[in-house]
Structures are given as structure tokens and as C-alpha cells.
Amino acid sequence: AQSVTQLGSHVSVSEGALVLLRCNYSSSVPPYLFWYVQYPNQGLQLLLKYTSAATLVKGINGFEAEFKKSETSFHLTKPSAHMSDAAEYFCAVRLNNNDMRFGAGTRLTVKP
Amino acid sequence: ETGVTQTPRHLVMGMTNKKSLKCEQHLGHNAMYWYKQSAKKPLELMFVYSLEERVENNSVPSRFSPECPNSSHLFLHLHTLQPEDSALYLCASSQGTGHYEQYFGPGTRLTVT
Numbered sequence: 001a002q003s004v005t006q007l008g009s010h011v012s013v014s015e016g017a018l019v020l021l022r023c024n025y026s027s028s029v030p031p032y033l034f035w036y037v038q039y040p041n042q043g044l045q046l047l048l049k050y051t052s053a054a055t056l057v058k059g060i061n062g063f064e065a066e067f068k069k070s071e072t073s074f075h076l077t078k079p080s081a082h083m084s085d086a087a088e089y090f091c092a093v094r095l096n097n098n099d100m101r102f103g104a105g106t107r108l109t110v111k112p
Numbered sequence: 113e114t115g116v117t118q119t120p121r122h123l124v125m126g127m128t129n130k131k132s133l134k135c136e137q138h139l140g141h142n143a144m145y146w147y148k149q150s151a152k153k154p155l156e157l158m159f160v161y162s163l164e165e166r167v168e169n170n171s172v173p174s175r176f177s178p179e180c181p182n183s184s185h186l187f188l189h190l191h192t193l194q195p196e197d198s199a200l201y202l203c204a205s206s207q208g209t210g211h212y213e214q215y216f217g218p219g220t221r222l223t224v225t
Contacts, residue, residue, distance in 0.1 A: 032211040043216035051211050098168040098209050102155040
């Protein structure tokens with residue numbers, strides 16, 4: 001089965017601290033991987049995507065993610081958290097032409 | 113309007129009502145999607161349309177009926193819903209199927225009473 005697992009449904013960091021949101025996937029073929037962010041009462045917004053070009057992918061708002069095939073991971077990081085980063089983050093894997101499978105989401109809280 | 117829009121943003125309906133959700137994309141995309149987002153559960157893909165033809169139907173109950181009259185518009189017709197159908201319904205579009213990223217609308221918050 002192909003799926004994506006996000007470790008930790010809730011992550012809390014202090015403003016200025018490192019943000020690390022974990023995502024592991026399972027896929028029988030080279031995957032296409034995505035991170036999305038959802039702010040309250042809004043739809044999902046694409047942060048970044050991996051499509052096999054480079055293993056370190058830079059996205060919007062200072063986020064980046066590294067694809068590690070040996071660990072089947074695609075963790076999302078940001079060096080310094082900002083209050084505006086508080087939101088829910090979703091990792092997703094494209095299974096085939098028609099299906100995208102999302103993780104359960106990680107809610108990020110940023111403390112002042 | 114830009115991006116993906118959805119109307120209405122909020123909808124309350126009784127179990128015997130019939131209503132429709134509307135989605136419109138202004139991105140020139142060829143594929144459109146309906147998702148259901150419930151509390152504490154991952155996003156569930158409901159329907160996929162590519163070039164106005166349905167290409168995926170993930171075992172969705174027949175009380176949900178999609179319609180894609182052209183590549184810019186997508187509807188979700190609702191009838192005789194159940195309280196457990198209360199959720200946020202998200203529409204998305206992409207340039208095509210395959211590796212293209214999806215762009216999401218703001219969603220319709222549906223409450224079934």
C-alpha cells in the first residue's frame with residue numbers, strides 16, 4: 001500500500017526556534033511529494049513539492065524539505081519560526097495520475 | 113477573481129434538502145477534484161475530473177453527485193444527506209493529472225441537521 005504518515009499531530013515551538021515537521025511515505029515507485037499549509041477557515045496552499053529534480057526543495061515562507069530515499073522521509077523545516085507560521089501542515093504523496101494521498105496533518109503552534 | 117473559488121462558504125441543510133456546491137477555477141487547468149475534510153481525519157478524495165470526464169470515484173455514496181459542465185466549473189449535488197456528512201468540502205484544480213500540484217479553494221463548510 002502507498003501512503004503517507006505524519007509523526008506528531010501537534011507540534012509547539014517558540015518564536016525564533018527551529019520548526020521540524022516529520023513526514024514518511026511508502027511508495028513502490030519514485031514518488032511525487034508535497035507539503036501544504038492550511039490556515040483557519042481557508043483551503044490548502046502549496047508550500048513546496050518534490051518531483052525528483054533536487055533532493056533539497058525550497059518553498060515559500062522560508063520553508064524547505066529534504067527528500068531522503070533511504071529513510072523514505074520528506075521532513076519539512078524552517079530555521080526560525082514566526083507567529084504567522086501557526087497553522088496546520090499536510091504532507092501528501094501522488095500515488096498515480098488520479099490520486100493524491102494526504103497525511104493526517106500536524107498542527108503547529110508558535111509561542112511568543 | 114483569481115485562483116479557485118467556492119460557493120457558498122457555509123451551508124446548513126436538513127437531511128431531506130437538495131443543495132449544490134459550486135467550484136470555479138480561473139487558472140486554465142484541465143483537472144478538478146472534490147475532497148472531504150472531516151475533523152481528526154485525513155483529506156478524502158471523492159471525485160476527479162480530467163478534461164471534463166470523471167476519471168476517479170472513490171466509493172462515494174450516491175447521495176453525492178458531481179457534475180463538470182466544462183473545464184472551469186465543478187459542482188457537487190447533495191441530496192438526502194446524513195449528519196456524518198457534515199464536513200469541509202474542498203475543491204481543487206491542477207494543470208493536468210500526474211505530477212502537477214493541486215490548487216485549492218477555500219472550501220464550503222457543510223452542516224447537516
